[in-house]
Amino acid sequence: MDNRIEARHRLAKLPQAQRTAWLDIAEEEFRARGFEAASLNRILVRAKISKGQAYYYFADKAELYRAVIARAFDALSGLFAxxxxxxxxxxxxxxxxxxxxxxxxxxxxxxxxxxxxxxxxxxxxxxxxxxxxxxxxxxxxxxxxxxxxxxxxxxxxxxxxxxxxxxxxxxxxxxxxxxxxxxxxxxxxxxxxxxxxxxxxxxxxxxxxxxxxxxxxx
Missing domain, CATH: 1.10.357 (Tetracycline Repressor; domain 2)
Structure with a gap:
């Protein structure tokens, strides 16, 4: 299985409170600075996540951004049901x-x-x-x-x-x-x-x- 897919599965299995806290911090960074200017290091420091831990759950900044947007899409999914x-x-x-x-x-x-x-x-x-x-x-x-x-x-x-x-x-x-x-x-x-x-x-x-x-x- 692709490493990105495996990491997505691991992220999905995190306790909801922890996953929500991480994604909330990442979302604030992406909203404030945009995708390219956002700093993965700044997100990790705020979320108190080590780089090794981070890469276990998302391969890179693009994958973290994808997780944030996927959550936003989920918020709208009921409208399409x-x-x-x-x-x-x-x-x-x-x-x-x-x-x-x-x-x-x-x-x-x-x-x-x-x-x-x-x-x-x-x-x-x-x-x-x-x-x-x-x-x-x-x-x-x-x-x-x-x-x-x-x-x-x-x-x-x-x-x-x-x-x-x-x-x-x-x-x-x-x-x-x-x-x-x-x-x-x-x-x-x-x-x-x-x-x-x-x-x-x-x-x-x-x-x-x-x-x-x-x-x-x-």
């Missing part, structure tokens, strides 16, 4: 998707800690590289939502699933990046209105394509 396939209709599917967008926007608007971490991800390419596997998981989750939408007739099926998912995920990440970097300067009602229009944009991109009139160019 719904089954659009249970909606029964295409309209209900899109209503649930709209609620998902709205709930995520509301949580980030009310939680400065999560919002700060989100901004940090988009400000540094190395921060994104450190959590590449977590981003891949979000991509896979989106693929599942799209596939279930196709079964309901809510999402177009005239394109390969991987292509459709890739296009939608790229658009989703750009919308998320823009909100992460700009939402703090916007009034709540403005954010809500923008959020609703983005949902409309996604629905227009992913909804089944109407039949083209006879003789139309391809």
């Amino acid at each position: 719904f089954e659009p396939s249970e909606a029964g209709t295409a309209a209900a599917y899109w209503q649930q998707i709209a609620s998902l967008f709205e709930n995520v926007s509301a949580v980030l608007g009310q939680n400065d800690r999560l919002a700060d971490l989100g901004r940090g991800i988009y400000r540094e390419a190395k921060a994104q590289a450190a959590i590449a596997d977590l981003i891949d998981r979000l991509h896979d989750r989106l693929a599942g939502l799209i596939e279930r939408g196709q079964r309901l007739g809510a999402v177009r099926s005239d394109l390969p699933l991987d292509l459709l998912t890739g296009m939608a995920f790229a658009a989703l990440r750009e919308a998320d990046r823009w909100f992460a970097l700009n939402a703090a300067d916007l009034d709540h009602q403005v954010r809500l209105g923008l959020n609703q229009r983005i949902v409309t944009l996604f629905a227009a991109m992913l909804a089944p394509c109407p039949a083209m009139p006879s003789g139309s160019s391809q």
